[in-house]
Amino acid sequence: MNAPPSARAAHQRELVPNAGLSSATATDWMDTLWDPDAALLRATPSLAPHTHMVRETIWYAVGLLSRGGADDRTRAVEAVESVLANQFSQPGQVAHGTWRRWPGEPDPGPDAAEWRDYDPNWREFIGTALLLILHEFEDDLPAALVTKIDHALALATAGSRQRGVSAGYTNIALMAAYLYDGVGRRQDRPELCTAGEALATEVHALWARTGTFPEFNSPTYYGVDLYGLALWRGLSASPVLRGTGAEMESRLWEEIADRYHPELRNIAGPYDRSYGMDLQRYASLLGLWIELVTAGAHAPLPSGGPDGAQHAHDWCFAPCFALLAAVPTQEMSKRLTDFAGPRHVSTTVTAAPHRVATSWIGERLLIGAQDTGSAQEAGRFVETWTSQYCPVAVHWKEPGTTGGVHWLRAAPGTPVDARVDEEGVLRLVHRAGQSDDSPLRFEVCAPQTADEHITATRWELPGVTVQVAPAQGTDAVISRSGEVLHIEYVRTDAPGDGETRFVLRFATH
Known part of the structure; x- marks a missing residue:
């Protein structure tokens, strides 16, 4: 039996004092983007000309269920229903089990190309968020909706396995391994558990060659990596995922602290991929994690919050991070707030x-x-x-x-x-x-x-x-x-x- 929302929230505040505030701030902002007619979030300016956001709406549902205020559960159910309605069910096709990026996106045809006609990674982003919702809030949801979520997870897992995510595609592989193992255990499908642990072992073996990920020092990818590793470490029932996840998560925080400057509020390059050059001018996922660890002090985020920030839609991910909690050591946390010297x-x-x-x-x-x-x-x-x-x-x-x-x-x-x-x-x-x-x-x-x-x-x-x-x-x-x-x-x-x-x-x- 899951703990009631109030107990869950208290547990998160104990782990990370800023978790509740971080989630509430993001959720309050997403309230302003909610379109009740579409039951989806309106797109931020950076995503124009698209009008709504499917992936970000599932993150909003996490925030609503975490906040647990009046009418939040009702709106969360509407949001989840709307997201599920935008999943592709095309067995044997390349887009099977993934989701539309925006409502009205055409069904991919037989010659569909990833990124152009569909985003294959929505399976992992939305699938892991659905698992997180079930793990934390299943008792708060209608039974019929839980059944629909389980069906969507089966489709997403099938499509992801058909695609065959590479262990070197670190941020997606981390989520995929948790998706396979989590769905396998939930739906009593041992073959999925085996696939999840196999991919997790492959990711860890690749990481162990140098002690870092091949997707190196990306302010966005590292945020997804921390999310995936927190799922492994904190929620997985697999000893393989829990053990290797904790090891890699600890080392990743150390790597981040090595290059982070709390006074300049930026992480030193080089970057394998970066959406901008100044973390104080755009919303980065790493910035959201550092905000959690530092209780907002010296956080590398736009000072005005998500309104007007470049790449603002990534701020919608914050409620998922807050639920999982960040666990760097006390020494690493201090290095994120106090300059450790040249x-x-x-x-x-x-x-x-x-x-x-x-x-x-x-x-x-x-x-x-x-x-x-x-x-x-x-x-x-x-x-x-x-x-x-x-x-x-x-x-x-x-x-x-x-x-x-x-x-x-x-x-x-x-x-x-x-x-x-x-x-x-x-x-x-x-x-x-x-x-x-x-x-x-x-x-x-x-x-x-x-x-x-x-x-x-x-x-x-x-x-x-x-x-x-x-x-x-x-x-x-x-x-x-x-x-x-x-x-x-x-x-x-x-x-x-x-x-x-x-x-x-x-x-x-």
Whole structure:
């Protein structure tokens, strides 16, 4: 028998004092997005032109059931019913068991392509949320709805297994393993339990090679990873999932604390995938977890809350995180609120292909770099999400503010490998093509920078001076796009292929 909502809420407050507040804040905001006619959440501006959100509505249902206020149960039931009505049932087809991203999305045809015509990952996102609802609130739901949820979980599990999620697709694999095992135990299907434990074992074995995940240092993916691992550690009945989940979760929190700067409210790069460069300007899932751990202090989230925040729809995930609770050690929690001093961090992400991430965390400066050794295959997400892959990232304290930052990065698509050494010196290798159409390009967000303060060898930026040792035969060309300054190093002699090397030294002021 599940505990009543009041007892569950008290238990979560005991685990994480900010859990109730974090969930309530997100749920109160989602109240403003609720469309009673559609029984779905209206889409946030970043998801336009779509009008409603299916996945986020199931997260809202978790928030409503957690809050347990007047009429919350009734609305939660409506929300779950509406989400279930948007599931694809196409046995043998690629989209079987997943959900529409928005109501009215056409049924995928026989030639449907993932991401374009459907999102295969909605099976895991929505499926695990449905399991969470059943685990915590089944006694609060009508029996007929519970039956429908079990049917939806069977469809989602079948479609996910048909797809065959790779262990290297970490964030989805973590959820899939819990989905298989959870549905298998609930529906007395041993073959699903076996599949869940097998995938969990494969994920752990891949992680154990280097002690980190191949989807490295993503402020969004790490948030999903913590969610999946918390499901393993906290709710799974499988000793395999519980044991390996606790081990990987503890190490992941340590890895996050190693690169996090609580005063700058950002995590040092490099990023395998990032939706933005400043965590105080968009809603990141990692930011929501850190908010839980720190009771809101030094949380890397937009100060104004979800209203107007970039990627605001991810804030809807907060009630699920709050229910599961975050469990870093006291030492790790302290490092998320108090700056632990300057340090150099080096992580071998994968040995084959070669990928090494190095970071410098200074009092007023963060530098992150990734070296792939010019590997042709540097990981699934390095290739797939080129526009969001960030092998070089630098943040520094914005003058005259308590927590604001300026930043620069290697522009998306720039072929570059880099390392930052123990003195905080950034060393880059630019791998040019067969022509001069792939210069070394930087993007700099430091408003009020005057063009005359940028030369090929020195950048005078607000809060930091950068000394550049450029390759011979190159010159800097400057352009602007909104608040972003673009600096390109172009060849002044005959173009050629091969490597050119640059060294950047930073002095904050």
